[in-house]
Amino acid sequence: MSAIESHLRENPYDIARDQLRRVAQRFDIEPGMVELLGAIKKSVEVAVPVRMDDGSVRVFRGYRVQHNVTRGPSKGGIRFHPDVVLDEVKALAMWMTWKCSLMGIPFGGAKGGVACDPKRLSHGELERLTRRYTTEIIDQIGPDIDIPAPDVGTDGQTMAWLYDTYSMNKGHSVLGIVTGKPLSLGGSLGRTEATSRGALFSLQQLMSRRGETLAGKRVVVQGFGNVGSILAKFLAAEGALVVGLSDSGGGIAAESGIDVIAALAHKAATGSLAGLAGTVPVSNERLLELDCDILAPCALEQVISEENAPRIRATVICEGANGPVTPTADAILEARDILVIPDVLANAGGVVVSYFEWVQGLQEYFWTEEEVNRRLNEITARAFAATWELKEREGCSLRIAAYGLAVQRVAEASALRGLYP
Numbered sequence: 001m002s003a004i005e006s007h008l009r010e011n012p013y014d015i016a017r018d019q020l021r022r023v024a025q026r027f028d029i030e031p032g033m034v035e036l037l038g039a040i041k042k043s044v045e046v047a048v049p050v051r052m053d054d055g056s057v058r059v060f061r062g063y064r065v066q067h068n069v070t071r072g073p074s075k076g077g078i079r080f081h082p083d084v085v086l087d088e089v090k091a092l093a094m095w096m097t098w099k100c101s102l103m104g105i106p107f108g109g110a111k112g113g114v115a116c117d118p119k120r121l122s123h124g125e126l127e128r129l130t131r132r133y134t135t136e137i138i139d140q141i142g143p144d145i146d147i148p149a150p151d152v153g154t155d156g157q158t159m160a161w162l163y164d165t166y167s168m169n170k171g172h173s174v175l176g177i178v179t180g181k182p183l184s185l186g187g188s189l190g191r192t193e194a195t196s197r198g199a200l201f202s203l204q205q206l207m208s209r210r211g212e213t214l215a216g217k218r219v220v221v222q223g224f225g226n227v228g229s230i231l232a233k234f235l236a237a238e239g240a241l242v243v244g245l246s247d248s249g250g251g252i253a254a255e256s257g258i259d260v261i262a263a264l265a266h267k268a269a270t271g272s273l274a275g276l277a278g279t280v281p282v283s284n285e286r287l288l289e290l291d292c293d294i295l296a297p298c299a300l301e302q303v304i305s306e307e308n309a310p311r312i313r314a315t316v317i318c319e320g321a322n323g324p325v326t327p328t329a330d331a332i333l334e335a336r337d338i339l340v341i342p343d344v345l346a347n348a349g350g351v352v353v354s355y356f357e358w359v360q361g362l363q364e365y366f367w368t369e370e371e372v373n374r375r376l377n378e379i380t381a382r383a384f385a386a387t388w389e390l391k392e393r394e395g396c397s398l399r400i401a402a403y404g405l406a407v408q409r410v411a412e413a414s415a416l417r418g419l420y421p
Contacts, residue, residue, distance in 0.1 A: 012091035023403045042066045046136035050129045064112040064137045067093035070413045074110035077151025084113035098406035099344040105355045118153045134165040143176030150180040175361030179354035188357035190372035196230035198349015205384040215239030218292040223299030236260040244290045251287035252279035297324035319343040342399040
């Protein structure tokens with residue numbers, strides 16, 4: 001099997017630590033605290049042997065990383081992707097810490113992953129891989145310790161297998177062990193759409209401050225998985241004109257706008273966006289450079305880099321994915337007056353509603369979808385307002401403001417708790 005070229009242009013953990021250092025310098029956080037906040041609390045690498053359908057055995061590499069638990073148990077998704085490496089998981093765990101802090105959620109950051117290509121595994125192989133991976137990390141997770149969730153390449157079914165494997169080992173059902181579960185297994189209404197809905201709410205907050213609405217805005221969404229497809233649907237429902245979409249196989253564009261509902265049906269029927277009537281093909285690289293008002297990268301990290309940032313023509317970038325813009329690209333975009341709604345704010349809806357699911361599971365009392373969405377909107381609006389206020393006061397980017405608030409909150413909690421012993 002030929003090696004798969006990684007999408008990572010730079011080491012993501014180096015990026016995450018550099019972001020922390022720059023924020024700490026901006027907000028006068030003392031060096032010892034920076035060292036503490038930059039440290040990974042626990043990192044586990046495991047072998048995940050799986051019997052394949054043909055009877056052979058393959059061994060995959062799995063990871064679970066807990067960055068910080070100062071503000072509560074750690075929380076973070078599990079990613080199944082060929083490119084998963086330890087430093088990526090560390091970076092994603094650190095970003096989760098800041099995301100939970102910014103949104104006022106009592107969690108720290110964690111992340112997990114298995115280096116595999118889920119598209120090339122059968123249903124049975126995926127189940128056996130998930131159950132073995134869960135068993136290998138079972139001492140690292142728990143409803144009061146570390147609560148997994150879906151991420152790239154995983155979904156509600158994956159979480160159902162994880163929930164069942166953990167519960168069988170404990171001898172009773174543990175609803176709070178994982179979020180993103182199917183509704184019939186204690187999942188929360190609104191969880192599937194939560195990341196996209198949070199991005200929508202963030203964009204609405206921005207438009208409100210500019211005296212504008214989303215109606216008539218030209219939008220490009222890169223990535224047509226759970227986050228990107230639902231966000232595209234939400235934006236179209238708000239009257240935005242979706243002029244570009246892409247999935248892993250390539251992109252499509254239409255000056256007059258793409259029928260998102262038709263795109264969803266076409267993708268479901270054919271497995272690809274390619275060939276949708278009324279659109280022209282465009283490469284994933286070119287899609288990012290289309291003329292639009294809002295660009296929403298909703299796939300993987302580092303798709304906007306120093307190389308293509310000068311050619312981005314959007315006026316607003318909404319980071320539906322984690323880390324889609326590199327620091328060098330950030331500086332270029334800021335110099336060009338392109339506003340970036342950072343990942344820790346734009347895509348935090350998923351962890352907010354995961355928190356709601358966790359609370360509902362612990363209480364065994366479930367909320368209506370209207371209640372879930374209302375509370376998500378309130379939390380997003382509060383976080384956006386605090387971030388915007390700091391941005392205006394400090395004259396900094398929205399990313400620096402968001403990270404500044406988040407890091408300062410974790411630093412304050414760390415100082416109050418002190419060191420043991």
